[in-house]
Amino acid sequence: MNVMHSPTTPITGGGSQPDLSKLNSEDKESLVTFRKRKHPMPDQPCECSYEIKEIRGELTRMTSMLEKYVETNQNIINQMQESITEVKTQLTDLKTSNEKAINLIQDNLGEAKAQISEIKSTSISMQIEQNIIKTHVTQLESKITFGKNKLSKLETQVCQKSMLTPSVSSTSQSYINEEMIRELKERNERDKNIIIVGLPEHITSNIAERLSKDEFAVMNVTSAVAIDIPKPTRVFRIGKFIPGKTRRVKICFDAAGPAKQLLRITSTSEITTNNMTYQTCDNYSNLTISKSRLTFFYLNARSIRKLGKFDELKCIIQSISTTIHVILLTETWIANESQAQEFQLPNYTHYYNFRTDKRGGGVSDFVHNNLKHNISESIYLDGNNYLWISLEKYALEVGVIYHPGDTNYKKFVEVYDGQLQQRKRSIVFGDFNIDLLTKENQSKQYKELLNEAGYRLLNKINKKYSTRDSTTRKSILDHVCSNLKNNDFHMAIINSPMTDHKQIYFEMKKFKPAPKIRKKFDAIDYSKLYTSIETAKLDPMNSDYTIFENTIKHHITKCKVTKNKILNLPQDEWIHNEIISEINKRNQLWTELKKQPDNEALKIDFKEKRDYTAKLIQTTKNTFYYKEFIKCTKKPKKMWKIINNLANNKNIEHELASRGHLAATETVVAILENKRPKLYRMTNRFDPRANPSNWIIQVPTSLQSCRIVYTTEYHRRSSGALKSFQVKQPAATTMKTHK
Template identity: 40%
Template structure:
């Protein structure tokens, strides 16, 4: 608080000339006691306006900041509050549901309690009945007792036989007494198990089953130490030598059960409806199944059967036809053992030799008087085969080969016209059929089995009189030429105890359907093995190390003899499985292109007026041909370009590619003589020797 003070004057107060008082005497007037002479002085005031403005500004700024902060924070708070509201509502609904479920569970629990009490009452009554039954057991009939005993005996017998195996194919020794033979057979079994399966099994006993018959090898029962060893042997039985087979020792009941199961499997298989239709037909004693297929991947294949592929190719000389045939063979899952082709249109023997397949031998018969015709057979080299007969007369091609393993003759016939001299054809053909004991014949006979023409009746009567049955399914659905709805490609056989599976394959290669025939009861060829001797250097080093060395004049000679003896003692025999031929240019892309082209062709057959589909098929057919051509070029170019700068490796590659083809000559050697063509090697050699002697004799006469 400011204090108003009196104005300061001189030290000598006014009105007191000589006084020195501090305050004037106001009771007396002075000379200065006038209005204009009196001066008033206000209290000094502070500068309040300036300070208040600053405070107001600060407060305003603070207010603005507070408002912005509140606006910034209030929005998320509002969102959080709304979210909390929703969550509270969800919690309320969930709580209501839980309450409802809780009430339902309480009701169920009450019902379960009621049911439990009823169940306990039933259990109590059942326990009472069981106690009563224990007190008074029911009498068993004799049949039930016998059945129980037979089950117990069967289980005991299976347990006893679980340590046994049955070995078939081991040679039976006949020299020496029983003890010596038994010991040698035990050692033989141990050696086979150790060499083939690397199992050091303890053989307790061996015995031959059945009565001894000269020339017949009886199966052998081998008793081992434990069932685990038996399981290990049966698990790896495929590694045993080919002539040795191993089975588990089954009881008679097990054999009967397995027989019934196999019969049931056959019955169900016959009734099974696959994606492609398969029909069953019986001709005399033959069992034949049929299949219609539009792709080669859907074919019913079997590796343990003889597989035959037949096709009317309508000129294999046409560009891309032979390559497509290779792709078809690669698309089939199993090995095709015999490939039969009609209408090859080959012109000469030299041209026929250029069409060869790896691992196959090419037999052929060509038309010599005009264009077209001709038949070819490709037989896999895993089979022992030979040429039986070939003939060409009146425009008809005949070709026969013999498979030694089956004692089977396979024939191939091409009859170009239905209006040929049917009488002469039937005479020639029937004479060939009658000369074959076991035969299977394919061909394009141009005789439609769906029609009852005179020539067709004569043809079928001739087959029946010769003892042959037609394997084809005589049904329009199984026609071999879909364009004309005819069955002019036939298969017939005089085999009465064989079962066949015939598949009719529609293919855009020609207007003829292809035939894939499977003949059962065929054992696949084993892998070729070669035994060779090698030196075990560890054994050799041990022999040299343990030998004594004499320092004498013949030291080097003794050392040489020592090394030779050590090498002879350390030699061991090893077995090598020969590698299969190298993979050719056929790849997965090529087979996929062929499959796609065939699928488009099938759709085009159903809609022949669809121009877009027709254009797509032509384009895909062109792409397939280009893919085959480019795949071949790339395969061989890459193979030769790899060793361009290395002549040695280049020649090794050439030799490898050449050895990949099992036989360079695709036709058996033929020698034309005055009595006719000679294809047998021994006969050809004798004929050449005779000619050579005759030539030497003529030269000697001229010299004299």
């Protein structure tokens, strides 16, 4: 059936069919539909599907990356927490060490207070004793006056008797006077003599030979006690010669002074017998040379820069038939570093100290490279040159000093005395411009300074052994002194026209170093431990962890061995003598600056020295530890020792049995991990190098709540590529199982 619709009129717009070509704005919105249109070709994919897949892929990758990032952050946080705990433990250790140090200081303060109280009590007792002595002195004076009165009474009585019997009294009086004169003469003669007991007597039938040997031994003893003692007029033994019996020796002098001086010194100090021999010559081949001695050659050069003088020195060294270990020069007249570098001897190291303000002066040391040596101190101060070299093998410091006569003597004495007091074993050469042959106040003060510092002059105080001869006088201006005791020395004074000063050849007995100390300690034979654990019958299916732990302990104790270790001397740290010397120089400038605060040049010098010293300390420390780390490239034990020193950690003794630490190599750890009960493994096969993060394993609390912690750093300090683990009770019961 057809349905006819009335047409629409274009004018009115009526009718049943709307005109879609002409729509209002309201009609447009009402006619919009949201129905999904079908794809004209459903079998073919849409163009945007590839982009959607790519977006989805990117999203999955980003999510995976974010997950990995979260995991890595979590691992880093865990590591940071572990390091924080380690730092906390180290801080607690530091606190405990500081507390111990404070307690020690308090104890020392208590001891110091006790010593002060003892000193006070002794001073009080000394005052009481002095008062007692004063009372005794007054009593003695009263007794002396009483004796004088009695003598006067006796004299009056004798006079009265002489009046009665004149003939008898005259003869008796003359006899008494003769006896008194004889007694006084004998007393004066006895004051000039001393007796030595215990001096070895040589067994020989020749009387002259015995006397000469006795005189030589007596001279050694007297020179050891006091250097300026003259030669005795007579030396002889008391009593009859009997082989095997030592007689006393009587020594006679011209005057009573030497005998009193010897008795005074020996009553207050110990005698150190030093065998000292002397020689004068003008030919180097005539030098008395002994084997196994430390040799020195000293020369006042009077400008080594003068043409031909250094070549002559080379010839002198070559002409001496033994190796000269140390060559010492004064008055080198070197003015700067470049000039000093010009003077080098083959197989010697040149140390020098020169003037910086005027011409002349300067000292040098040429040390043979067969000796281990380094510079100890080098100072130029107030016109004086001081240079000290340390010989490590002999535990000896060798000094060379130049003191011109026109500088301040008091300042020189202060500095020189401080240097002598600092050194335990030393020998000093130098031109001091102090004549030991004179009895001037300066010479006496100089000798007293050496005696108070524990040094003695080794020069022979005799014009025959003078070190400088002029047309008018002989003098000893070049000195050798030492604080060594019980040593053998030989000194030769060599006449030469090279300079106006004579040369000195000096020998010293070698110093034997102390023997090395050996210590026994327990260690583990890791190869034996490896084979022992490899053959151990452990059932991985057995979940009893105590069996596994006891088996490990049994094999550790079974493979222990005893070893010997040489305790080496402590190694040199980065703080050395150069730094100390620079600090001392800075302090000296500081004291001078306090005295002269308005001196601008001194301020600049002090600031430069202060900055240089600070920089020197920092750079020396950095270079020292850098070199030490380079040395320990494949030595983890030494590297961990350096790290502990830097971190101020305690040195841990690796006594495995006492502390429960079980040490093994990587292979042993791998075997143990593979033989551990499978219930607590993280992987089927254990590789210690593959995944170190899996080395922390916690065991359930039902099996004794043990926690075995494998560490990669604790026992690396005790062996090369060592891994270790420790059995200990956990702080809280934690359970973590790995399938």
